[in-house]
Amino acid sequence: MGLSGPVPRMFLGNAVELFNHHQHPSACLADWTHRFGKTYGYFIGHTPIICISDPDMLQEIFVTKFSHFHSRRPLPLQQHDLRHLLASTGDEWKRQRSVMQPTFSPNKLKEMRAIIDQCVTNLIEKLDEQKAEVEFDITSLLQRMSMDILLNCAFGINLSKHEKLSVPFFQRCLQVFEFSFFQTILTMCSLIVPELDFIWVTVFKYTSIVRLWLHDHVPYMNRFIDTDPNTWLLYHVEQIIKQRRLYGNERIDLLQSMIEATDASQHASSQTSTSPKARLNQDELLHNIYLFLLGGYETAATTLAYLIFILATHQNEQAHLLDEIERVYGDYDQIIKLEYLDWFIQETLRFFPIAPFIVNRQCNKECQIGPLKIERGTNITVDMYSLHYDDQLFGPVSPLKFYPERFRNKRHALAWLPFGAGPRNCIGMRFAMLEIKLALVQILHRYKILPGENTLSKFDVQERFVIAPTNGIWIRIERRET
Numbered sequence: 312m313g314l315s316g317p318v319p320r321m322f323l324g325n326a327v328e329l330f331n332h333h334q335h336p337s338a339c340l341a342d343w344t345h346r347f348g349k350t351y352g353y354f355i356g357h358t359p360i361i362c363i364s365d366p367d368m369l370q371e372i373f374v375t376k377f378s379h380f381h382s383r384r385p386l387p388l389q390q391h392d393l394r395h396l397l398a399s400t401g402d403e404w405k406r407q408r409s410v411m412q413p414t415f416s417p418n419k420l421k422e423m424r425a426i427i428d429q430c431v432t433n434l435i436e437k438l439d440e441q442k443a444e445v446e447f448d449i450t451s452l453l454q455r456m457s458m459d460i461l462l463n464c465a466f467g468i469n470l471s472k473h474e475k476l477s478v479p480f481f482q483r484c485l486q487v488f489e490f491s492f493f494q495t496i497l498t499m500c501s502l503i504v505p506e507l508d509f510i511w512v513t514v515f516k517y518t519s520i521v522r523l524w525l526h527d528h529v530p531y532m533n534r535f536i537d538t539d540p541n542t543w544l545l546y547h548v549e550q551i552i553k554q555r556r557l558y559g560n561e562r563i564d565l566l567q568s569m570i571e572a573t574d575a576s577q578h579a580s581s582q583t584s585t586s587p588k589a590r591l592n593q594d595e596l597l598h599n600i601y602l603f604l605l606g607g608y609e610t611a612a613t614t615l616a617y618l619i620f621i622l623a624t625h626q627n628e629q630a631h632l633l634d635e636i637e638r639v640y641g642d643y644d645q646i647i648k649l650e651y652l653d654w655f656i657q658e659t660l661r662f663f664p665i666a667p668f669i670v671n672r673q674c675n676k677e678c679q680i681g682p683l684k685i686e687r688g689t690n691i692t693v694d695m696y697s698l699h700y701d702d703q704l705f706g707p708v709s710p711l712k713f714y715p716e717r718f719r720n721k722r723h724a725l726a727w728l729p730f731g732a733g734p735r736n737c738i739g740m741r742f743a744m745l746e747i748k749l750a751l752v753q754i755l756h757r758y759k760i761l762p763g764e765n766t767l768s769k770f771d772v773q774e775r776f777v778i779a780p781t782n783g784i785w786i787r788i789e790r791r792e793t
């Protein structure tokens with residue numbers, strides 16, 4: 312590549328240092344930036360990757376020259392027949408994105424506010440059961456609420472009313488993020504020898520299908536074999552879509568909005584006049600709903616977990632936030648616009664970016680970026696930690712300090728990247744921000760969040776698809792006088 316960077320080993324490249332780093336792979340990229348500068352190269356297997364933390368170069372890649380960089384590096388073990396936003400490229404991605412973008416419009420989100428609020432109320436009822444002086448781990452309650460919100464907003468399924476259906480969904484989504492040993496080995500093979508991906512993916516896919524079939528059809532087999540959660544989820548999402556097509560739904564939810572944009576519903580309803588280009592086919596509908604479920608649930612729950620950790624460990628900032636919230640409590644339109652609340656969330660995501668791993672691009676057409684000539688097929692990754700902790704981008708108050716007010720000043724557009732950047736940024740960002748704000752406001756209005764003995768000592772993170780707390784978030788809560 313003609314760039315400096317860590318010396319690769321034969322066959323594995325720099326994979327060992329990256330995945331064996333004492334913190335996590337994203338922290339390893341930041342260590343390398345410290346040694347080799349804002350642009351350097353490293354290898355996963357024999358695949359070269361350019362790592363960049365210069366915001367001007369990133370601005371060109373993610374925004375100005377987006378037409379040269381509309382693809383992402385395929386995820387390890389990504390099935391080739393998956394047709395969702397994360398996996399698609401070029402015109403296929405453009406069409407899907409333009410069909411789905413209106414699903415997350417401010418008006419559509421407004422219709423979902425009451426549903427989200429009800430799910431937060433369910434969480435508050437669970438929190439009411441906690442004893443004031445007893446420390447507890449809040450993460451599973453937040454995960455459950457986030458899943459409740461997604462199942463409700465995506466399918467109209469209520470976690471408390473439809474326990475039989477929703478609990479397995481919840482468990483399966485949890486399992487997707489817990490890699491089995493077999494899956495970890497295949498993932499490493501896929502990363503190191505991507506040329507043989509058809510083998511790794513086929514082995515993974517067909518063992519999963521056989522396991523699902525044995526699990527469901529052979530008596531007593533479910534005691535010995537657990538099914539692959541991805542296969543299970545895809546199968547059951549498909550069943551829900553079939554049911555919805557048969558029986559319809561009066562409420563507007565994500566699924567209904569997207570069904571209206573599919574080919575089949577186009578034929579069924581002659582009144583709609585969406586252009587032939589702007590449609591989704593059946594597979595795209597299924598795979599995107601599945602992606603929303605996975606992409607939306609863990610990320611929002613993890614962000615809320617970090618927010619609660621920060622609240623417990625920063626009492627002055629908590630008091631400031633409460634003060635702002637109490638002035639408009641009950642008025643949705645005002646809550647969404649609260650300034651300090653916005654800064655607080657931004658600062659938390661600066662401190663703890665959730666998914667740096669997926670913010671990457673692949674070059675589709677040779678071009679010049681700053682001093683670099685980038686060839687077609689080159690993989691670009693972002694070192695998000697170096698950006699988020701850069702003194703020049705986030706000073707003068709040290710980026711090591713939690714200081715929400717730093718967002719009062721306008722920062723470089725490519726300095727803060729928790730939701731990615733440019734036309735291919737996170738499509739669910741507004742939805743996630745709404746969910747996070749509504750949850751925080753209700754929680755803080757009701758409780759004071761306090762640290763416990765384990766809050767700091769047990770705090771640790773691990774990176775898989777997302778960087779999430781490993782040992783939970785341990786806190787105490789104290790009900791406020793009303």
Ligand code: HEM
Binds near residue numbers: 606740
């Ligand atoms: C705090 C919560 C969330 C975080 C931190 C987050 C983060 C991200 C990031 C970093 C990307 C990659 C952007 C890029 O490459 O520039 C992304 C993409 C995406 N996210 Fe999110 N996300 C969150 C919530 C959600 C939710 C709630 C949904 C859906 C309901 C969602 C659906 C997606 C989809 C479909 C993509 C792919 C977009 C594309 O390729 O066009 N995310 N997200």
